[in-house]
Amino acid sequence: MAVAVSLAVVGVAINGWFARSLGSSDFAGWLFLALGVAADLVALGMPSCAANLWHLGQRGTALVGWFLWLVTFVFVVTAGLGFASTNVSDVTIARASRVTPAVTAAQTALSDAMAARDRECKGGVGKFCRDRETLVAERRQILDSL
Structure with a gap:
């Protein structure tokens, strides 16, 4: 029971945070x-209310309750997905913008290889120029893989 209540509180907080972020x-x-928050609370409480109404013979009211639950459930799931996608994309962007020592070293190696290629190839394309081109391509591939 404690785990269910804890998950409900976390779900309400997540969906409330995401819903608040939508305001202009x-x-x-x-x-x-x-x-x-209201939609989350309705989605949490409506199934038991609708089931009780169904058992009391108030079928029409119970069906309206289940319909309201369906609408709020879709809203809640959409908010949860929005929260997850927003946070995953933010973290991905933050990680992509970091420059690590490995990236710096790969950028330096690529710059050195390009400078050597430019020096070797300025007199025309030959064996050593092609070797330098191959080295530039390898260094670029290493940088792209980081």
């Missing part, structure tokens, strides 16, 4: 936050 202004963000 601070006020709109807070409105989206309220909407996101």
Whole structure:
């Protein structure tokens, strides 16, 4: 029971955070936050309410409850996916923008190979020029793999 409640709290927090991030202004963000939390709470509580109504014989009201649950469930799942995709893309962009020592070394090696190629090939294409071209291609491939 404690795990279920903890997951529910985390889910409400995730969806509330994502919903708030959708606002074009601070006020709109807070409105989206309220909407996101309300939708999560409806999605959490509606199944038991609808099931109770069904057992009490109030089939029409129960069906309306299940329909509302379906709408809020789609909203909640969409918000969860939006949260995940936003955070994964942000981390991917942050990691891609980092320059590690290996990247710096590969960039330096590529620059040196290009300079050597340019010096060798300025008099025309020959055996050594082709060797330098091959080395540049190898160094570029190493850099691209990092």
